[in-house]
Amino acid sequence: MAKPYVIGIDMGGTNTAFGIVDARGNVIASDSIKTGKHSNFDDYVDELYTEVTRVIEAAGATDMINGIGIGAPNGNYYTGMIEGAPNLPWPCPIPLADKITAKFGIPCIITNDANAAAIGEMTYGAARGMKDFIMITLGTGVGSGIVVGGQMVYGHDGFAGELGHVIMKRNNGRMCGCGRTGCLEAYCSATGVARTAREFLEIRSDESKLRELDADAITSKDVFDAAMAGDKLAKEIFDYTGKILGEALADFTAFSAPEAFVIFGGLAKSGDLIMNPIKDSFEKNVLPLWRGKVKILFSEMKEADAAILGASALGWEVKED
Amino acid sequence: MAKPYVIGIDMGGTNTAFGIVDARGNVIASDSIKTGKHSNFDDYVDELYTEVTRVIEAAGATDMINGIGIGAPNGNYYTGMIEGAPNLPWPCPIPLADKITAKFGIPCIITNDANAAAIGEMTYGAARGMKDFIMITLGTGVGSGIVVGGQMVYGHDGFAGELGHVIMKRNNGRMCGCGRTGCLEAYCSATGVARTAREFLEIRSDESKLRELDADAITSKDVFDAAMAGDKLAKEIFDYTGKILGEALADFTAFSAPEAFVIFGGLAKSGDLIMNPIKDSFEKNVLPLWRGKVKILFSEMKEADAAILGASALGWEVKED
Numbered sequence: 001m002a003k004p005y006v007i008g009i010d011m012g013g014t015n016t017a018f019g020i021v022d023a024r025g026n027v028i029a030s031d032s033i034k035t036g037k038h039s040n041f042d043d044y045v046d047e048l049y050t051e052v053t054r055v056i057e058a059a060g061a062t063d064m065i066n067g068i069g070i071g072a073p074n075g076n077y078y079t080g081m082i083e084g085a086p087n088l089p090w091p092c093p094i095p096l097a098d099k100i101t102a103k104f105g106i107p108c109i110i111t112n113d114a115n116a117a118a119i120g121e122m123t124y125g126a127a128r129g130m131k132d133f134i135m136i137t138l139g140t141g142v143g144s145g146i147v148v149g150g151q152m153v154y155g156h157d158g159f160a161g162e163l164g165h166v167i168m169k170r171n172n173g174r175m176c177g178c179g180r181t182g183c184l185e186a187y188c189s190a191t192g193v194a195r196t197a198r199e200f201l202e203i204r205s206d207e208s209k210l211r212e213l214d215a216d217a218i219t220s221k222d223v224f225d226a227a228m229a230g231d232k233l234a235k236e237i238f239d240y241t242g243k244i245l246g247e248a249l250a251d252f253t254a255f256s257a258p259e260a261f262v263i264f265g266g267l268a269k270s271g272d273l274i275m276n277p278i279k280d281s282f283e284k285n286v287l288p289l290w291r292g293k294v295k296i297l298f299s300e301m302k303e304a305d306a307a308i309l310g311a312s313a314l315g316w317e318v319k320e321d
Numbered sequence: 322m323a324k325p326y327v328i329g330i331d332m333g334g335t336n337t338a339f340g341i342v343d344a345r346g347n348v349i350a351s352d353s354i355k356t357g358k359h360s361n362f363d364d365y366v367d368e369l370y371t372e373v374t375r376v377i378e379a380a381g382a383t384d385m386i387n388g389i390g391i392g393a394p395n396g397n398y399y400t401g402m403i404e405g406a407p408n409l410p411w412p413c414p415i416p417l418a419d420k421i422t423a424k425f426g427i428p429c430i431i432t433n434d435a436n437a438a439a440i441g442e443m444t445y446g447a448a449r450g451m452k453d454f455i456m457i458t459l460g461t462g463v464g465s466g467i468v469v470g471g472q473m474v475y476g477h478d479g480f481a482g483e484l485g486h487v488i489m490k491r492n493n494g495r496m497c498g499c500g501r502t503g504c505l506e507a508y509c510s511a512t513g514v515a516r517t518a519r520e521f522l523e524i525r526s527d528e529s530k531l532r533e534l535d536a537d538a539i540t541s542k543d544v545f546d547a548a549m550a551g552d553k554l555a556k557e558i559f560d561y562t563g564k565i566l567g568e569a570l571a572d573f574t575a576f577s578a579p580e581a582f583v584i585f586g587g588l589a590k591s592g593d594l595i596m597n598p599i600k601d602s603f604e605k606n607v608l609p610l611w612r613g614k615v616k617i618l619f620s621e622m623k624e625a626d627a628a629i630l631g632a633s634a635l636g637w638e639v640k641e642d
Contacts, residue, residue: 084610132477148476148578153469156453157614160469162575165608166569170490178608211383254483255467257476285497287486289405291565293478299484 003066007106008051008312010116011035011072011096013087016044018052020059021312025124029059030308041090041099043253047308049103068100069106069314071116071307078158080110086177088180101312107318113137113307114161115152118145118298120310126262126300131259135299136163136245136275138267141177142185142192148256163252168244189246191265195218196237197265224270238273245274246281253290260295264306324387324559328373328427329633331437331528332356332393334408335366339373341380342633346445350380350631362411364421366385370424371427389421389429392437392628398480401431407498428639434458434628436473438620439466441631447583447621454581455573455622457484457566462507463513469577470501473600484573485510489565492512509566511587514541529554545591559594565604566595574611581616586629589619 005028009018011033019030028070033051038044056062072086080097100108111119118135125133131150137143142164146153153160164176164185173182174195186192197210197218203256209226210218210233226234249261267274278295288295299306326349332355333511340351341555344369353370358364375381394406401418403409421429432440439456442448448456454574458464463485467474474481485506486499496504509511518531530547531539531554537607547555570582588595600617607615 023378130477133483148469148474148481149472151470153577155469156451156580157578157611160453160576160578161609162578165575166572167606168491170568171492178604180608181575203610247491251487251572253578254472254486254574257478257479257483259477285488285501287483287501289480292479 002062004118004313005061005064006066006312008072008308010307010311011070017308020061025309029055029143031055036089039089041094047100047104064107066314067318068106069311070110071311072096072110073113074114075109075110077154077160109314110162110318114143115145116310118147118305119313120301121262121299122147123313124309126297130259132258134258134261135264137265138173138188139265140189140191142189166248168248184248190220193219193223193241197223198241200233200237206212208231227273239277242274242277243281246278247261247285249282250285253286253294260297262299263296264299264309324385326382326385327387327633327636328389329629330391331628331632332391338629340629343384346630350376352376357410360411362415366420366424386427388639389427389638390632391431392434392632393417393431394475395433396431396433397479398432398475426488430635430638435464436466438470438627439620440634441584442620443468444634445630447618451469451580453579455579456583456585458586459509461510461512461587463500463510487569489569505569505611509562511541514544514562515539518544519559521554527554531555548594560598563595563598564602567599568606570603571606574607576616581618583620585620
């Protein structure tokens with residue numbers, strides 16, 4: 001029989017957040033540690049073990065943990081390894097699931113962070129009850145988690161859902177961190193918005209509050225603040241971003257005909273500034289049979305909660321020995 | 322207990338082919354009728370019933386049919402309806418599954434033709450044993466059937482897998498039959514190859530055997546024949562087609578990380594002429610983590626067999642009353 005709690009861990013480049021979660025999805029206790037503090041991966045696992053154990057004991061949940069689920073950058077559901085994660089301080093591949101299972105004496109399943117968020121959204125958020133939806137995370141990069149027929153799409157090798165690396169500009173596209181050019185991520189991530197700002201400021205001559213800032217240091221937050229204060233150029237940067245994302249979502253619809261897209265992550269906080277141009281562009285670009293039929297929603301979860309809850313759901317999947 | 326045979330029906334705009342199939346995938350008898358002969362859909366169903374019944378009786382399979390599976394243009398697995406099929410002579414929507422079930426007294430499940438081919442390929446062809454692959458059909462149009470985790474991807478509304486209508490040229494793209502511009506289908510279908518031929522002949526001035534033909538009447542078969550006879554321009558038409566298809570497959574890989582793509586349909590008969598540029602372009606364009614790791618194969622089935630066998634597999638899915 002399943003034990004009453006699971007642990008969800010959201011492993012990011014800066015922080016690792018974790019929570020104890022019950023079968024109803026309540027986070028009954030949570031805390032976090034600094035991911036980057038340890039240059040040695042085993043030291044990191046040791047601190048994580050100490051801190052998680054402390055929280056488990058304080059919550060009176062000792063010996064009551066069914067499993068551990070982790071969302072980690074490039075975490076592979078099939079292999080339990082982190083395979084190539086530039087934002088983490090340790091050399092890859094990292095045998096994360098095995099190390100955690102060995103240290104905690106509790107079975108562990110991992111997946112990547114966007115998939116964990118999608119599982120969280122499906123279980124507790126805007127995609128509750130949906131069997132076909134696509135989670136798009138707009139953060140430093142663009143990630144995605146795809147659900148088809150109620151199942152997470154992992155693909156043959158566990159790396160499915162790299163929708164940030166679909167090519168949106170085949171000619172003269174922006175350089176992307178993946179080594180290619182024109183990727184969705186180069187335009188529609190927070191970083192992409194800042195790049196668009198620099199491009200617009202250089203090419204255009206109209207006035208903008210953004211001209212008062214150091215162009216090289218402009219962030220998507222600066223663009224958001226300017227747009228909210230009525231800056232026309234800043235608004236057009238969001239229009240441009242949303243237009244490209246809407247084109248991409250139209251193509252993704254031709255793939256898996258989702259009921260909804262759920263937009264998640266930092267840029268999702270831009271509200272209508274980003275949502276209106278996404279929807280306009282989507283309806284203009286999607287195959288006629290889907291016009292007006294696909295929902296585009298914002299996540300209903302706090303970012304940290306989505307990842308912890310989503311990862312924790314994997315803790316119910318573990319098999320007993 | 323399941324009865325020992327199923328009927329597979331491949332409904333095309335010109336012909337409707339059908340076969341009686343046993344549990345091992347042997348077509349024990351088959352025949353076909355002309356789809357377009359009847360302006361009234363009920364008359365078509367009547368003739369199909371008469372002919373299929375004749376074949377069933379001749380095979381000694383009366384009362385031994387477990388179910389009927391049909392692959393039809395725009396056939397919807399969920400609703401059993403054909404919803405909008407420009408190549409069929411009857412007004413849509415057509416309640417195909419209900420009409421067939423009522424007439425035959427045997428339960429019927431339908432899907433679209435590309436999905437039926439994918440199911441056939443998974444059960445009996447190049448994708449045997451694969452849980453994640455994408456079938457690409459290159460015919461008059463470009464169709465697709467997507468399999469994820471061993472399951473056909475139908476999507477929320479049953480229309481998933483319209484990969485022929487992913488946008489490959491966002492600027493100045495060719496008009497597509499769907500009313501938009503730049504779709505994969507406008508370039509990589511048999512029709513697309515013929516359009517490329519006309520475009521090349523108009524823009525370029527180099528010699529080609531294709532110049533001896535009436536430009537408006539050129540077919541992909543003409544281009545194939547010229548290329549096989551060493552015509553340089555004709556070969557470049559296949560290079561151009563394969564380049565765009567390879568770019569598309571690279572993007573599709575970012576979606577579902579398939580083990581393989583299976584290329585099916587008329588253009589697949591072009592062999593290396595089309596396969597070599599597809600593979601070159603795929604490897605150049607795919608995200609580095611998948612380089613050299615995704616198979617691109619030709620279908621191993623005869624076209625008619627794939628559709629009949631694939632459709633027939635649905636005949637095992639039917640539920641007993």
